[in-house]
Amino acid sequence: MPRPDVSDERKREILKAALNIFNSKGFTAARMEDIAREAKLSVGAVYWYYKSKDDVILAIMDKVIADDMAVMKQLLNETGTVRQRLIKYLQEGAQEGIVYLPLTYELYTLAQRNAKVRHHIQKHIAHYHDALAEIIQQGIQRGEIRKVNSQVVATTLSALYEGALELAMLDSKNIDVTKTLTQSVNIIFDGIAT
Amino acid sequence: MPRPDVSDERKREILKAALNIFNSKGFTAARMEDIAREAKLSVGAVYWYYKSKDDVILAIMDKVIADDMAVMKQLLNETGTVRQRLIKYLQEGAQEGIVYLPLTYELYTLAQRNAKVRHHIQKHIAHYHDALAEIIQQGIQRGEIRKVNSQVVATTLSALYEGALELAMLDSKNIDVTKTLTQSVNIIFDGIAT
Amino acid sequence: MPRPDVSDERKREILKAALNIFNSKGFTAARMEDIAREAKLSVGAVYWYYKSKDDVILAIMDKVIADDMAVMKQLLNETGTVRQRLIKYLQEGAQEGIVYLPLTYELYTLAQRNAKVRHHIQKHIAHYHDALAEIIQQGIQRGEIRKVNSQVVATTLSALYEGALELAMLDSKNIDVTKTLTQSVNIIFDGIAT
Amino acid sequence: MPRPDVSDERKREILKAALNIFNSKGFTAARMEDIAREAKLSVGAVYWYYKSKDDVILAIMDKVIADDMAVMKQLLNETGTVRQRLIKYLQEGAQEGIVYLPLTYELYTLAQRNAKVRHHIQKHIAHYHDALAEIIQQGIQRGEIRKVNSQVVATTLSALYEGALELAMLDSKNIDVTKTLTQSVNIIFDGIAT
DNA sequence: CATGAATGAGTTTTCATTCAT
DNA sequence: AATGAATGAAAACTCATTCAT
Incomplete structure (x- = not known):
């Protein structure tokens, strides 16, 4: 009688610890010892599931991005005006994102010297922009937004989002992401409203 | 007869190499050996001027920020409408900034675990925001911009700037900083114009 | 009703894999995992039959030598002149021996630091020399070879055999064991013929 | 005033220790720590001169072979009959060779899995055979040896030499290299004498 | 001031061996 | 008997830092 496969379970535990x-x-x-201890395993056990530290890092990246995507998809199915939905979307995204922002910046830094990481992140950004552009497009169709290039606005919103998180990360005392995002998005909507 | 002090000269060379x-x-x-070789010095010589690798990193941070400030100040004394000046300001800042962006991200990453680095960067950001707010204020006084909270707009512009650079760093093929910044700033100006 | 003992069967499979x-x-x-995989067993199963890697190595040594002995004995019961038989004997021995020569050299290297391995090999060499000496002795009795010290000739032939294999192992492109052995044995027989 | 370059000196010391x-x-x-201790250096210092353990091994191989070549060349300029010179040559070579025979066998074993080591050894063997063949050739010209293929005899002598050392290494109690070589070479000379 | 050889603590990684199931 | 996950003790190698010259 085969024991249940603990492999996936362990991998998840290690990733969470990492x-x-x-x-x-x-x-x-x-x-690696820190990760092993956090996962309540021996170093050797971690290596049983991931063959190197880099391997763990790459798996972490996959997980971070996959989780992010999940949040994104969920937020897209909301109701309300486009302005409201976007503000909610960006705010909630920021709230999730800020927790693992240090890690995100580790990944961004890594991306500059590791093509695999870079490409993964690029794909993620593209997805993200597309999602934003789609919402903008809806706003145009509903007459809430005047005819603008939705991709350009998406990039603007994305830059704003990333920048706001960065500023908050660097100076959380003086910069409130939620407030900053709300105000900024409102300014932009004033600029693109019909 | 004292020989000329080569100390500052050497330190500058080491910093440039670093x-x-x-x-x-x-x-x-x-x-450290890489830095020494690049500076055409021995490892020991580098340690003569900086007592540790961390010391060099901190000095680098000072230099990066100081240089950035210098660029900033220079750009503030331009002529033209506020919209034009801001676009020029952000664009040129981006052009300078993108060269050492990898290093900037190293610093941002470091900032999360090193209070000294963090505080330094926070001060820099404050300066930067003040400079932006000042320009916005001018715009309001000149009647180019309607009465808005200049600090809020400054933060928005700053976030936009940082975010645009970040996106460009991560995906230079698909994202053009200059274009993104121009379009974004124009959208924002449409939102805050009188 | 006792099931058939698969123990010996398994041990043989493991040794073959090893x-x-x-x-x-x-x-x-x-x-150990390589051996287990090759034997289509789990690591734990290998340890069920052999209590350590060294144990497997020692068992291998026994097997290699036993197999070699078997080949030897078989070759001694041939017909023909002593010269012919010896050439055939050495040639066929070489053909068998060269396949596992890398392993043989592992054992020789090991022998220098492991008395057990060394003694085992020494006993084997003694057997081998005795077998050769016996053939030489026959040659003397039959008048094919002049009165020589059969042990000395046996050692010479043995050294020649080992040396030829070694040279072939190190430089199989330029050195052909079979040819080298034939020519060498002929030279020696020219030297000891009646 | 530059200090004398200790580099070569240190490298030699490390090699001797290794x-x-x-x-x-x-x-x-x-x-690596054993080698460092033997050389009265720290591990780091050994790595300052050789960038890996394999590097040290390869350097050792070069040294062993170079030293061997030196002995060889020296022995070629001796006087006496070819038979005498050859016996002296092989005997003295064996006396030198037997000291580092364990190491030689390590190299031979390594050669089977490392092309660089293998090729180095092959070149060495070729040199060695050529030297032997040259002596044989002299013997033919001087009328001491009948017209034989000098390369074949050289290979025979070489195999004999290698094999005698091997047997001696494996069973030094019962096998005396010097005696074995003398007797064997005499048998061969009896076979190829005019 | 400057050199660069030397140090040695710290890290990743490997793998023989064990043991709960 | 058999499995294969888990252990943990090495061991190679790195590199910031020191210091004799």
């Missing part, structure tokens, strides 16, 4: 460790210490300072 | 090495390899991967 | 793995990878590089 | 350690423990069991 997520915490990487987020609080950074990729470089994080020791 | 800037290049850090920018292309990242803080962690960069070795 | 023989191949050790021969192609060497003792050090070979992992 | 030679001893490798010879007594074998490549695998030898730790």
Whole structure:
């Protein structure tokens, strides 16, 4: 009688542990032993499931992005005006995103020297822009927004979002992401409203 | 008869070398020997001027920020409408900034775990926002911009700027900073114009 | 009703697997897992039959030598002149021996630091020399060979055999064992013929 | 005033240390720390001169072979009959060779899985055979040896030499290299004498 | 001031062996 | 008997830092 396959379970546990460790210490300072301890396993066990530290990092990236996508998709099926929905979308995205922002910045930094990481992130950004552009397009069709290039506005909103998170990460005392995003998006909507 | 002090000269050379090495390899991967070689010095000589790798990193941060400030100040004394000046300001800032963006991201990542770095960057951001707010204020006084909270707009512009650079860094093929910034700033100006 | 003992069968399978793995990878590089996979067993199962890697190596040694002995004995019961029989004997021995020569050299190397291995091999060499000496003795009795010290000639032939295999192992392109052995044995027989 | 370059000196010291350690423990069991201690250096210092353990091994191989060549060349300029010279040549070579025979066998074993090592050894063997063939040729010209293929005889002598060393290594109690070689070479000379 | 050889603590990774199931 | 996940003790290698010259 075969025992249930613990492989997936363990991998998830290790990834969760790695997520915490990487987020609080950074990729470089994080020791494989830290991850093992956090996952309540031995170092060897971690290596049983992931063949190197880089492997864990890549898996983390996949997970972070996949989770992000899930949040995104869910937020797209909301009701209300486009302005309201976008503000809610960006705000909630930011609230989720800020928790693992240190890790995100580790990934961005890594992306500059690792093509695989970079391409993964690029694909993610493209998805994200498309989702934003789609909402904008809806706004145009409903007459809430005047005829603008939805891709351009999507990029603007995306840059705003990323920038707001960055500023908040660097100076959380003086910069409130939610407030900043709300105000900024309103300014932009004033500029593109019919 | 005292010989001329070569100390400052050497320090500057080391910093310039470190800037290049850090920018292309990242803080962690960069070795003190790399910096020494780039500066055409011995490892020991580098340690004569800076007492640790961290010391060099902190000095680099000071330099990067100081240089950035200098560019900023210069751009503030331009002529033209506020919209024109701002676009020019952000565009040229971006052009300068993108060269050492990898290094900037190394610093941002570091900032999350190092209070000294973080505070330095926060001060810089404050300066930057003030400069932007000042221009906005001028625009309001000149009647180009309607009465808005200049700090809010400054934060929006700053977030936009940072976000645009980030997107460009991550996906330079598909995202053109200059174009993105121009279009975005125009949308915002449409939103805040009188 | 006792089930048939699969123990010996399994042990033989493991040894056969180990023989191949050790021969192609060497003792050090070979992992227990490699052996297990080759034997279509789990690592734990291998440890059920052999209590350590060294145990497997020692068993391999026994097997290699036993197999070699079997070949030897068989070849001694041939017909023809002593010269012919010897050439055939050495040639066929070489043909068998060269397949597992890498493994043999692993064992020789090991023998220098492991008394048990060394003694085993020494006993084998003694057997081998005795067999050769016996053939030489026959040659003397039959008048094919002049009165020589059969042990000395046996050692010479043995050295020649081992050396020829070694040279062939190191440079199979330029050195043909069979040819080398034939020519060498002929030279020696010219030297000891009546 | 530049200090004298200690680089060559250190490299030689490390190699000497490595030679001893490798010879007594074998490549695998030898730790870099063992070599460092033997050379009275730190591990880091060893890595300052050789960038990996394999590097040290390859350097050792070069040294062993170079030293061997030196012995060879020296022995070729001797006087006496070819038979006498050859016996002296092989005997003295064996006396030198037997000291580092364990190491030699490590190299032979390694050669089977490392092309670089293999090719190096092959070149060495070729040199060695050529030297032997040259002596044989002289013997033919001087009328001491009848017209034989000198390369074949050289290979025979070489195999004999290698085999005698091997047997001696495996069973030094019962096999005396010097005696074995003398007797064997005499048998062969009886076979090829005019 | 400057050199660059030397140090050694710290990290990733491997793998023989064990053991709960 | 058999499995294969888990352990943990090595071991190779790196590199910031020091220091004799």
